[in-house]
Amino acid sequence: MKRQNIDHTQLLVLSLLAGEDMYGYQMIVELARRSDHTFEMKEGTLYPVLHGLERQGMVEAYEQEAPTGRQRKYYHLTRKGGAFLQEEAAAWQKYAGAVSAVLRCSPGLV
Amino acid sequence: MKRQNIDHTQLLVLSLLAGEDMYGYQMIVELARRSDHTFEMKEGTLYPVLHGLERQGMVEAYEQEAPTGRQRKYYHLTRKGGAFLQEEAAAWQKYAGAVSAVLRCSPGLV
């Protein structure tokens, strides 16, 4: 389909970083919390996506020590990433609206 | 993710058949119309999905001659398929709601 390929993981990750810098593990926890545990992202899904976003200049990574003494890798949304997020969010709205429109054509589904 | 795997093509196809029996080509045209051309499903996507749904007993196929004299293969939603559609539609609502909830956490996206 045209624009079937909304990368949901990418969209959700970018939207998390729009609010504040986060590290990977935190994103997984936050995403679960904000979605009422509808999304339980796997590490095997998240980390490759983060690396891809970094390669594309959508996010920048930096290391920072946690109060516990552990090393964390934080990600920051770049200006380019912010613009991309806007596009992806708009694409999602369009996509979700279209699905809803199709479902509404069949009574008893919505 | 948990329930990341909503098969969008399957959901849309089943919802089309909830209204009336349709043949493949018609589904592509109807889906484009109902989604304001957001969805332009490819034949290479649709037909394998239809065959899969038939194999699983979600739809039943029958041949019927069109007024033009051409042979068409119509698909009919079975009771099992109807129940499955209800589940998938509910899963979609939950999924879409969760995405919206996450996006709403970041101002300026919704």
Next chain:
DNA sequence: TGACATACCTAGAATCACTAGGTATATTAT
């Protein structure tokens, strides 16, 4: 000290949708 949570990572498999072809008939334009 053993279990669990935190925190990062990758290789390979599975799923889903697409590309790019194929076949064939009906309609419309030249």
Next chain:
DNA sequence: ATAATATACCTAGTGATTCTAGGTATGTCA
């Protein structure tokens, strides 16, 4: 008449996305 387009079905192979299933290592709590 015939060429182009629309209708109508199909499949093999490819690419993209996400998952499974591991690995490494540190911190916390019972």
